[in-house]
Amino acid sequence: DAGVIQSPRHEVTEMGQEVTLRCKPISGHDYLFWYRQTMMRGLELLIYFNNNVPIDDSGMPEDRFSAKMPNASFSTLKIQPSEPRDSAVYFCASSGSGTGFDEQFFGPGTRLTVL
Amino acid sequence: AQSVTQPDIHITVSEGASLELRCNYSYGATPYLFWYVQSPGQGLQLLLKYFSGDTLVQGIKGFEAEFKRSQSSFNLRKPSVHWSDAAEYFCAAFDRGSTLGRLYFGRGTQLTVWP
Numbered sequence: 001d002a003g004v005i006q007s008p009r010h011e012v013t014e015m016g017q018e019v020t021l022r023c024k025p026i027s028g029h030d031y032l033f034w035y036r037q038t039m040m041r042g043l044e045l046l047i048y049f050n051n052n053v054p055i056d057d058s059g060m061p062e063d064r065f066s067a068k069m070p071n072a073s074f075s076t077l078k079i080q081p082s083e084p085r086d087s088a089v090y091f092c093a094s095s096g097s098g099t100g101f102d103e104q105f106f107g108p109g110t111r112l113t114v115l
Numbered sequence: 116a117q118s119v120t121q122p123d124i125h126i127t128v129s130e131g132a133s134l135e136l137r138c139n140y141s142y143g144a145t146p147y148l149f150w151y152v153q154s155p156g157q158g159l160q161l162l163l164k165y166f167s168g169d170t171l172v173q174g175i176k177g178f179e180a181e182f183k184r185s186q187s188s189f190n191l192r193k194p195s196v197h198w199s200d201a202a203e204y205f206c207a208a209f210d211r212g213s214t215l216g217r218l219y220f221g222r223g224t225q226l227t228v229w230p
Contacts, residue, residue, distance in 0.1 A: 004158070033217075042222040043205065056217060091158055103149070104218060106158030 004107035006092050012113045018080040021110045024073055025094030033104060034067055034077050035091040043091075049075065082114045117142050119208050121221035128196050129229045136191040136224050138206030146208040148189040149218065150180055153203045162204075165189065176200070201228045 005024040013019055025032045033048040047057040052069045060067070064083070069075040079086055089111050093104040118141045128134055140146055147166050151159040163174025170182040180191045189206060206221040 043220045045217055045220075048217060093159075103161045103164060104159075106151075106160070108156075108158050 004092055004094055004105050006090075006107035006110050008110060009108060010111045010113075012115065013082055014115050015083055016081045017114075018078065019082045019086075019112060019114075021077040021079075021090050021092075021112070023075045023077070023092030023107060025075070025092070026096070026105055027073065029094035029096040029105070030072075031095040031104075032069060032075050033093040033095070034075070035093065036088045037091060037109070038088045046077070079112075082112075084114045087112055087114050117146075117208070117210050117219050119206050119219050119221040121204075121206055121224050123224045124222070125225045125227070127227040127229060130198050131195050134191075134193045134196045134200070134226070136204050136206075136226070138189045138191065138221060139187050140189065140206075140208045141187065142208065142210055144211060145182075145184060146210050148180075148182060149207040149209075150174065150178070150189075150191050151205045151207060151220075152176075153205065153223075155202070159205060162191070196226075196228055198228045198230060201226055 007022045030051050034046040035043055036046055037043045046059045047067045048055055049069045065079055067077045089109045091106050091109045093106045095104045120139045122137050149164045150162040152162050153159045162178050163172045163180055165172045165182050172180050178193050180189055182189050203223045203225050205223045207218045209218050
């Protein structure tokens with residue numbers, strides 16, 4: 001199994017630009033999670049999906065952030081417009097448990113730098 | 116509110132020395148507990164997990180953790196540290212009383228290993 005796949009691995013953009021991060025979960029997993037990691041705030045859950053449906057988006061910082069999961073094998077996290085404070089490492093994780101509490105498998109992350 | 120606390124932000128040990136990383140949780144009932152490790156530039160990898168039963172849990176890479184209900188703790192241990200263990204370690208908990216499928220992560224403990 002290839003594991004959770006994220007793209008791009010690195011993204012450098014200018015303030016005001018739209019950024020789209022992509023994630024392919026492990027096949028058969030029914031939970032997908034988006035996290036953000038920064039030195040100041042640590043690892044934060046942004047949003048998660050169950051069977052492609054958003055369950056909890058309370059961690060999404062503001063309306064500039066949006067996430068979609070059009071099918072079981074693909075999800076996107078979009079930031080529009082991007083700001084320098086959005087610079088962070090964004091992780092996608094997936095889980096195969098029926099209740100979501102089993103092991104979460106993390107992707108390698110996307111390091112976003114907004115200039 | 117649910118929370119996971121890792122009191123030590125940074126720990127330094129000599130190679131071959133024993134290691135204990137602390138984790139405390141704050142929940143109404145015993146949560147499901149996890150330890151993850153993050154190597155530089157990588158995603159998080161599960162070391163071990165506790166759901167129920169034997170309170171001493173064995174994990175990968177020679178790590179173990181002990182659940183102590185009376186102390187609300189789930190400390191990670193290793194009898195002899197290797198230089199390759201240098202990484203950041205995260206404790207996480209799932210509230211089994213919650214209908215939401217999310218993990219709560221501690222802020223992490225950075226481990227440095229001296230040769």
